[in-house]
Amino acid sequence: MGDKSEKIAQLRALLNTPGVMGGAQFRAVADERDAARARGDFEVTNVMPGEVIGESDNGFYLVRQDFPLAWEHGCVPLGSALAADARHVAMSANDDELHGFDPRKTVFIDTETTGLMGGAGTVLFLVGVGYFTQDAFRLDQCFMRDYDDEGPMLAFLDGLFKNADTLVSYNGKTFDLPLLRTRFIQNRVPFRLDGAMHYDLVHAARRFWKKRLGDCSLGSVERNVLSLQRHGDVNGADIPTLWLQYLRTRDARPLVPVFYHHKMDILSLVSLTGLLSQKLSQSAGEGFEHHEDRLSLLRLHVKRKEWETAAALAEKLLDALDDEKLMCECLELAVVATKRTKDWERMETYSVRIIEQFPNHTQARIEYAKHLEHKRRNLPEAIRICREGLELQNSRQALGYSPAILGLRELATRMARMEKKLDKALERLDDETTAADDVATNGEADKSGTTDSNATPDLES
């Protein structure tokens, strides 16, 4: 009996805790909520500021917001995208078509969907299009209150796309754009964006920041590059369910964070475009504070075969670097670049540096030996480089490393070949010297040309 009254006392105490309700009260609250929903109190029209475009039963819901150009989103203002240089855009995308990039003819796009796997039945219930107007950045968030809003929404989007020749997205090439195209096809509306240029920032982001950040999702790039913190965001994987539930409850309150999330995604596209161009405007990558990012830029220049720029950047970067691993890759890229610009002096300096700093870098030795042999015709030096490498690797092999990994075979064969070549050349030199002596002894004036025994014989065989 004592037990029972104890229990009752416990329950009574619980009821006094804020937020805890008894059954009847809870029921009442729930009923009131259901009634409010049925009245439409929480419809999107009452929860998000916007307007119905078209008729109530033949339209869609538009949430439009104009941002001043000075609006800071992250560490740069939105207007920075207006100053984005098309050359930077093209380079960061490694897509020369984007040389025609004009921010005033560009749409920044992101979508929220009912499924993360695509397919003909996935619906884009929230499509955001951002674009610059005369003196602002306008964000149009187009929202489907139900499935039949799709037609009018696509017609409206078609109008927005009319004036654009470029679209900017994050991972849009694999996700958003095919889905958008699918919606247009399903509704039999022609899809203009097929002919447009596409700046998909995820690829640019990976090129610069994958090495340093690892995770190049928009969220990660936002935090680490744009220095932006979101407040009250929603988990992307939950979004599809939220809309599907809204259809049944007509309660748009859980969708508010979805609109926020979506808006932030698009604003980030704008800031990123501006910021990236700013960073790229300094030729030697000084726009990037982190060395890894500058190295990534160097890598991109090499990939794009921009040898002069790469060489110049490499030189500056090498001065700044102190991390060994970065240094090694930087030197490798520097060698590649200077080889192409035929700047042999610099190339040799870099090659020697690699070999000195990273004596186990067999590949570098092989490359340098090749260069010495064919371009400098300096066989003895080439052979010395190889021999040194072989000796080093032999001792490593003794410690248990596999010869294949150490590149021993190639070093050895190359060296053997060169030694043979050198021997042959020295033989020839001997013969010629003897012949010259004979001539001199015979008192004939130098008819057979001088042989300078100090010069490296011309050993083209």
Next chain:
Amino acid sequence: MNVAQTIDALRGDREFTQNLSGWHVVPARDARYGAWPAGLDARLVAGMKKRGVPQPYVHQAQAVEAALAGENVCVVTPTASGKTLCYNVPVLQRLLSNPNGRALYLVPTKALSQDQMHELQSLIDGLEVKIGTYTFDGDTPNSARRAIKSAGHIVVTNPDMLHTGILPHHTTWIRLFENLQFIVIDELHHYRGVFGSHLANIIRRLKRICAFYGSKPQFICCSATIANPQEMAQKIIEAPVRLVNDNGAPSGERHFLFYNPPVVNRELGIRRPVVREVERIAKYFLSKDIQTIVFARSRLRVELLATYIKEAVKKTGKNPEMVKGYRGGYLPTERREIEKGLREGKIMTVVSTNALELGIDIGGLDVCIMTGYPGNVASTWQQAGRAGRRNSISMSILVASSAALDQYIIGHPEYFLGQTPENATVDPNNLMIMMSHVKSAAFELPFLDGEAFGLDAASTEEMLRFLEEKNVLRHVKDKWHWSEQTYPAEEISLRTAAPGNVVILDTTKDGRVIGEVDLFSAPTEVYENAIYIHQSEQYTIDRLDLDDRKAYARPVETDYYTDAQTKADLKVIEVFQDDRRGGADIRHGELSVTMLPTMYKKIKLGTLENVGWGEIHLPETTMHTTAYWLEYPEDVALRCGLSQDDLGGALNALANALRQVAPVQVLCDVTDIRAHADLKSTFSERPSIVLYETYPGGVGFSEKLFTHHQRLLESAVSLLSDCGCKEGCPSCVGPALETGQHGKSGALNLARIALGLDVIVPAGEKREAV
């Protein structure tokens, strides 16, 4: 010695011929030619001449003509009769005149799609026109997919890929759907039962999407010999079909032998093991340098036979590499090598599962030996069709195992030869199957009010409403939209009827999925210690997790298989058809079946002896399905001169026999149907025998059994009368110990009563059967 001489030698071999129940000769046949239809592109005609086809056989001419005239065609001719030309020619003709045209080829397996491609490609190369043909399946790399979607004129794929990879992504296949001219379905007979019912619904979705894009493709189907190819084709494509079955291809003289291993134990009805018999016969042909293919029904048997024969070859000092095993589980490179070796004559004997039954080009061999009856007539003809080159003599030998069905067939060679192949069944309107596809279809294109899928608009709307109640669809204005965030096609297996299957995982291969079973069938098929067979390979089930829908399996090699015993509780929900034949009522209708597995038997392969048992501890499951059943009058025991106990045994015996011979009438596997007998059934309180389908909703087997009831019972009577055992054996009614002393004779009488015949009592007197 050549084939003809060997055959003569065999005829004189008494030891061999005394085990034969039939030796049938089909005389050689000359080719019968037709003419290409007028207007066929000259390049095509020239191209085919180059490939050794100056003029078409009659069936090829008919098929091509009908297809180009706009009809749907179904070609039913044996293997190696040039069926592929029947569809390649019309397709290429259309593409030549319309460079934007497209065609879709549906092929059951990947290996076959490779073959199709080669065939097509060589024909196209001869035309010197740019026509792109590609396979599109799970192995197609992403980089190739875009090209195929936009530029592939002929896309070769399989039903699974169509179901999950193409239809749900139709917006990326616009070029294909807008211009689709032909859909080719090869090996149509393969799509029976559940698989066929799924295919019919996939075709419905496909046609729906074509209508959206404005195309109306024609169908060209190819089938092996079944009793009702036209019916099958029309059920699957839901449109009229022109049947072309006048085979004009030539063939050499063909010998069919029916061989029954001799009995070694009369009491128990045990015969010499089929594997050793086949081994002897195969060795004989090998010693005569005659190229032979041996078919076996399990991987174990394939490996055993290949090993035995190889060892024998080694002993004679010849190269054992000329004997090879073959099955679907081998790597593609290995299989290509063996196929090549066969074509080039380097491999003299190949032992294979039915993997080599379907079309892969291996040239023609001289002799085919079948280890056990392949299960149905169509497969038997396919396998036998592997023997026979263009104009030379060939031989096929069916060696029976102890299974009841085998014994029935071997006892009735005339059944086999006399044009009564089984009826294939599909039921596209099985509710569960159709519902799965309604979901997929809604994902692909929203349903419109008034639209009909399979059935009429009202029935379709009922289904849509049901799905809306489950929040799967949402009805807005006049459209029904997909309203979930998942992807319907992924959850639907085309091999089972109900969603929510139990997947079977191979624990030795990182949990790779090797198969699926219906949730309902799981307790009786994948219980712990069950032997599960997949593509002729054996696995044992270590653990079954019903909640998680997973069964964990491990490869094994055993000489037995397992058979679960269940307690079943049946309730009649609705009777569709009702008749009284002879002395029993026969019915066809819907039942609710509650199954509780109790134990399992271990049954030795080959001899079918009972070699052990085990318990099953699993909950009961309930499902609705269709069934065919017999109800006897209450005094039937008296009429047969049996006690009540004996009547129980006799009912079980007959039920077992009927289940074993059902495949003779209806193209099904023995596992597609279960038998149940009751002295006092719960629904009628009378002695009854029920044959119910193991797929929820049923796929049409019961209806066929009802329709062919007469023949079904006659086959059972035949089986029982001809069986040499005294009181029952595994080859007819099941072991005598289980069916009782008078099990066999009682079963015979029950069958006779149902047929309206006189009863035979032990004393030899006859009694009236009224």
